[in-house]
Amino acid sequence: MRKITLGFLLLTMAVLVSCQKEETPTELANPQQLEFEKLQQTFPGLQRFNSLTDYQDFLKRQQKEGLSDPALKSMIDGDFEIFDDEEEFAATSATLVEDFEDGSSEISISPGFVFDMSLLNPTWDFMFFSGGSPEMTLDLEPNDINYFSVKVLDMSAVSDVEYSFDFIDANGELIYTFSGFSTPPGTINFMGFYSPGVAIKTVKIYSSGLALGLPLLDDIYLGSAVADTDGDGCLDSDDPIVESNVEETVTIQDCDSGIANLVTETCGITMSDQVNELMASAKNHGAFVSSVAKLAKEWEAAGMITKKQKSDLVSCAAHAE
Structure with missing residues (x-):
């Protein structure tokens, strides 16, 4: 596992892209050039820019996914629910299955690179993957998962990251597609998904983020979600009155x-x-x-x-x- 510092990530403003690599500046100091070339061996699409202006101009030339305006925290197609606040979505039997703190992943994830930044800050262990194509695929076990949540991060100080999710059942059929979720620079955002009718077997995640250091994933939870029918803050499984009188x-x-x-x-x-x-x-x-x-x-x-x-x-x- 390769260890690099966040400072180096932000200083170089490198990007992973599927397009042709731009010419590497010849003015780089030798130590920086050597480390940059080493990184290129692992990340062939890695690029480096002379200035912030060059980087911003490059981003403007890239194709990005179209933004949608989904109604978060509301019921949508087939009772599939989406939540952007973990306090507004309660789940029982939800287990933290991956936080990447040991520099590896217990979930079958491909492709992806785990960055262990514990020397700088023990909370900065995360899954990094290349924006655009190919997507990152998560195969979930066991076969009764109907709750999936993840924290998406944007550690860049430059550009938003846009995420899209495909949820697929055990038969390979698409359950739901969610797109256009955007994270501002320097933020960590929660996304929770609940499929009450059909178990989730595979999650595919796409991103239009292009800079090294984004997109990032952390704290993946899997489990069985339980509803709070009357919205009184007590899960149905623990609620003595499932349909309370909640008049004002x-x-x-x-x-x-x-x-x-x-x-x-x-x-x-x-x-x-x-x-x-x-x-x-x-x-x-x-x-x-x-x-x-x-x-x-x-x-x-x-x-x-x-x-x-x-x-x-x-x-x-x-x-x-």
């Missing part, structure tokens, strides 16, 4: 108390859920009003509502039929 305010029949309907300390139970449970279990109207008054007193003591809000809630309970 606590309402008893047609009486709106004006109290914000918060999720209680018990995972998956809202304040409205608690009121609804009291209504369902009360033997009569008087018992219901009494139980609501007791609950409202507990909420006030916990700082969840004010004294006036407690009175408003009990008033709504009293007017219920």
Whole structure:
């Protein structure tokens, strides 16, 4: 495994491309020239530029994939879901299968080069692959994977990187194509994908990034995703009320108390859920009003509502039929 520093990557502003190699400047100092030639033996498409202007001009001449404007965090074709925030997508049995920290990969990935930069910063171990063609292919095991997430990095200070993903099932059929995801320079971005109906067997990743140091992948998670049907922050597998009452305010029949309907300390139970449970279990109207008054007193003591809000809630309970 070859070890190089991030400083060298950014200083040279080298790029991996499939087009013909430009002429290497003859003015390079001998030590730099020797190291550059060594890198070229591993990366035949490696190029070097005299200035930032030359590099930017080169990028403008390259063909890039067309950008799309996908609606992230929303259901799309065939219930396939895409998330750009790992806190907004919950998954159980999701296991970190690859972080590249040991300078190798446990997943079958081709082509690709693992750069171990632990001497500079232990968090900068990642998978690097050539932009454009060929794509990088990940073969996943076992055969019941429906959750795939990855962090995509752009360690360049110059240009955005555009990523595209193909998701393929065990029969070689395309499940979904996602394209046009762009990462600004110097950023790390999370991408999570969930295919509830069909297991993901193969992921192909494409990129239009052309500079050495991009595109980069890290922290690949695989597993089985579990939905949060009511969106209360508690996964269905752990939620005592899978379809909670998530209305904005606590309402008893047609009486709106004006109290914000918060999720209680018990995972998956809202304040409205608690009121609804009291209504369902009360033997009569008087018992219901009494139980609501007791609950409202507990909420006030916990700082969840004010004294006036407690009175408003009990008033709504009293007017219920």
